Amino acid sequence: MLNFIIRRFVFIAILLVLVSIVSFITIQLPPGDWLSAYVTALKVQGAQINEEIIEGLKIQYGLELPPVQQYFRWVTGLLQGDFGFSFSYSRPVADLLAERLPATIGISVLTIIVTYAIAIPIGIYSATHQYSPLDYTFSFLGFIGLSMPSFLLALILMFVGYKYFGLSIGGLNSPEFIGEPMSWAKFSDMLAHLPIPILIISLSGTAGLIRVLRGTLLDEIRKPYVDTARAKGLKERVLLYRYPVRIAINPLISTIGWLLPSVFSGQVIVSIVLNLPTVGPLLYEALRGQDTYLAGSIVMILSFFTVIGTLLSDILLAIVDPRIRIEE
Amino acid sequence: MKGLFRSVVLLLVLTLLSGVVTVMGQDGEKPLWGWATVADYEADSGQTLPAFSEAPMLAEQVSAGTLPPVAERLPKEPLVDNPFESVGKYGGRLTLGQVSAGIGYPASNFTTFESLFSLARDGATIVPNIAKGWEFNEDGTSFTIFLREGHRWSDGDPFDADDIMFFWNDIILNTDITPNVPSRFSPGGEPMQVEKVDQYTVRFTFAVPYYAILPNLASVVFTGCQGDIFEAEHFMKQFHIKYNDKAEEDAKAAGFETWVQLFNAKRYYWWASRPDVPTMGPWRVKEMVPEGTVLERNPYYYKVDTAGQQLPYIDTVVATIFNDAGTLALKMVAGEYDYQDWSTSVADYPALVDGAEQGNYEVFMAPSLWTSIAAYSVNQQYVGDEAVAEILRDVRFRQALSYAIDRNEINDVVALGQGTPFQATIHPSASFYKEEWGNAYIEYNPDLANQLLDEMGMTERDGENFRLRPDGQPFSLIISDVNDAIPEKMSELIKEYWDAVGIRTIVTATDRTLMGQQFTSGEYMVAGWAMDGAAESAVSIGVNGYLQGWQWAPEWNAWYTSRGAEGEEPPENVKRMFELYRNVPIMSVEEQRAALTEIFDIWEEGLWRIGTIGMVPKPGMYRKGLHNVDTNTYTDNADVGIGTFNRHYQFYWDTPQ
């Protein structure tokens, strides 16, 4: 087991190096750089910029270095916990991330919890009541979430929520609580804002999980040991939850880690539309504005969480299902 | 001195800038602005200003002993502001929305922006603001600024000549921060001289007459503000290497690489407010979080109303950040903002009106100074292919493209019929405007367009019936459509029109980043951008890029900005236009008009930018119960500066909460 974990850690280190290289390349890939965006912005305001000013700015931001050197500068910084400097915000990347990571992680964790809280009961119900009207209803609702693009669902839900239920639109807080220290009033205000975003981000993953759970559970309850147990007079409920459900949930646990990237990516678009203070919109803006270190650092952090998530679910799976260890 | 000052104001009112006054026609009784000082007010109105009073939230602090009384906080001669409709009452919160958290035009900054001089509501008259007055010498080679005695920053520290001197000596003349003195501070190619006459007087001296320094410091294109001509000396010194030996280490400790980065991060730009940094505006930044910016009143703000009440009326301002313009419009429809005139689209007007009752707000349409909501610059130095570049340089080609556009349909689709078919040129309110400029080549005449293209030799067609180049090769015209800079659907329509006259047109969505680089390298064919900067006020101060080749002639632009050292020498007419324009800022008013007339004559003939529809109004909304909202003011950026925007510090609530 320990050997297994150590091996995985070595792989993670290699993986992160790869991610850092590729993310740096993808950010550098589109033509243009932050400086040209900035110069355009200044020129649009009528400022006269000549080559010397541009050169001066380049040196100031270290942009005169060749990309390879820029990369090493950034990576050595990362190793020392220095994420670099955001050009467009004129602030250290670490500060910007610190502001937004709590909300990002909080929303992701809540999303995953809600996804499972919806998917597991419905999956069990659908498997045990296969082809019943409620099975179809739940599957249908789950699939609506899956089939509607999240950005459109967000907009429609916001509009309907406002128009017919008087809910406030977007954001995590009402204006009067922005910038206020956390208090009971602010917390309850936040709770009132959370349902729509969490629902939208989790809906897209729910349908998939329902299907996986329903499928594996159906396989499991048709196995002979279930019949044997039933023949021996075990109560239906005990029989179901003690064996087949436990086994059927295993794949769900193992996919927790795989859920992370889709939760993060799904969050970017939903956060843009719903105005959530997560790193998503920051990443999108940074990518569009070629704010290299900001974009690169966000990609690194998201990838890092994903990789750690995958590792955790592998370990979890090994603990829950002893057969896995034998395979390894 | 006061007499001189008055006559200068009067002169400028009458002559300097445009007759945007037409807009003022219907509500001429509304005040243009206030009075530079209490004495001016009393002399002018014959009334005595009541004793100064202050907001209850400040009065509490005064009685608690944490704040000096209002009379001590105000400068000796505060500015008396004339409220737009009525004298207001204190209290409440104002919620605004803004798109984008990074560089942009955050609504919060319109509320905190404060410049040395300002523009009155007509968008043309220059009036005193932070400075109580100014003076030119006889020949315009020296300019004196008079500041207010006892004026203070939002942290209570005195604001005086030292703040301008610090900006000049330690920021502009420091080559680490500013490698080159901006050309607008170097009339005639020489950096101006800045001298402190006394604690409240600063004098600029120029190598040549430079009357444009005044509009340059009067919030036209967002200038004359903190970070542009003055900086909080007492606060910024701690980050400057000249005053703090440890500045470099401090910067490293704070996560920056050089002291310049930290220094710049602490500067208060109008487009990026900073918490903790002292300001001169009506509100100061209290908190900046990812969700938005919270502002609270500046207890040292220097303006009072005609009842002697210190402004602003409203206690706090909250600007929430939105990354998606669609959601911002939805929030407007839902009435979640108290006031919003920014990042709006005329296409949303019906939806706004539809939601007004449930959302409890009023909707208005603000006039516009842009002569084209989208103009298409045809690159005169396309580097991709010489034969293509040849076509783009042919004026008949540009005329054909212009005739091929159905501007009435564009107006119907994009502006609900509220705009005017117009060429990309100066705004009709300009004192020297000629009708033929706005109407040049704007009729919808595909036959004429086809005829012109045939004349060019593009008569052969390919399998899809698109025209071939005169040399028989296939031809496609690529429009680089800058994201967010022009309305959606605009370029889609343009493509259809140009396709219809046989020019295969491809629209690519290009990011501002990439476009900026292409504008320099010349790798684009046609670029779509709004015709902003079209008001006389903006044109007259000599900073408008498009009259210098920016966006439509990269090489000529380089030649112009480098004074012939780089780039390619333009043909005679363009050279004449550039040279005239270079001198516009240092001309007398009469010379300026003659020069600009000639410039726009050349501009009309050249047709380097093809206009579509102009003067497209922009919708705005405000919550019922909010007062002193001017619904007839310009909300365009860059053209007339923040001075003409609604004065948020005059807003007040019927029933403040």
Next chain:
Amino acid sequence: MILPKWLQPRGWFGKRAPAIPDLLDESAIEKYYVASQWQLVWRKFRRHRLATFSGALLLVLYLSAIFADFIAPYDVSERTDFRYTQPQQLFLVSPSYTGLHVFGFERYNDPKTLRFMYRVDESRPVPVKFFVRGYPYQLLGIIPTDIHLFGVEEGRVFLFGTDELGRDVFSRVFIALRISLFIGLIGVLLSFVIGVVLGGISGYFGGWADIIVQRLIDFILSIPTIPLWMALSAALPPHWPSTLVFFGITLILSLIGWGGVARIVRGKFLELREEDYVTAAVVAGATSRRIIFRHLVPAFSSYLIVQLTLSIPGMILGETALSFLSLGIRAPAVSIGTLLQDAQNVRVVALYPWLLIPAVFLIVIVLAFNFLGDGLRDSVDPYRQ
């Protein structure tokens, strides 16, 4: 464990009739035992009404996508002055006319809201006819014709209303289906080719090959998709015609999407590798290639088809997300994604909801693929009763 009542299992976990034939009918038994695997699958599949219905529906949709030009009464980029027209109502009988018809209408502008309004003229019926002449096109890309399924000779028929530019939404939806449905199909095929090859190598050979492929998959899955999308889309040259852009985008989607497939294939290979018949093949001296393609792939091809069906909706949705970020199909080509991007604003949701009709199609398509996939899964497993 106390459970809510609805979660408590009923006896036998629900009831379902077995898919075996009537034991009294000998010829049926005979048929059952001599039937090929695919006949058995088909037999079982037909019992899933929803899946059968979904399959039929998808068939109809794919056919109408192929014949979109025939079904669409108007050219996808034909503009009119009738902006934001509501969907017209079809009448069979009305006081002024008998036979399929709509009513003529005229436009006026509401002076207060500036909204385009339409006055329906009930005295002016516009007959809707079948097989009328309209814009010319090439049926199946080869037969030039101008006959359309339906249309009007005078006036206009907008069954799904019109958009901002006065274009017929009905026509646009069907033309858009063509791109969206085939982007899903082709994209999934591409990622399956990559996924099966790499997953197969990884699962069959194991060892270092397995480790490398596994880490490659981890790597692809661990990078957030947005930067990859943005970088790859920026790499598509602007002057590419829309067909090339279509393939480019399909390629992007499948390059990012193959990881999941490869993972599933690997798992299946690992499982099957241990089967006796594989060992038998190895002992008999078969080459690896032969074992993979002769024995292993056929063994789970049915399983692959199911996974393929279930992955198509993801691709279709991926295209809409790309369009939201303005990275997708370029005008004048239309896809469901570009149609929905046009609908992504408050005015549509509040005033012109018919522009959301493409979303209804999208939901139906995704649902149909999922039901079809579920039905197929239940049917292809020969051991499952």
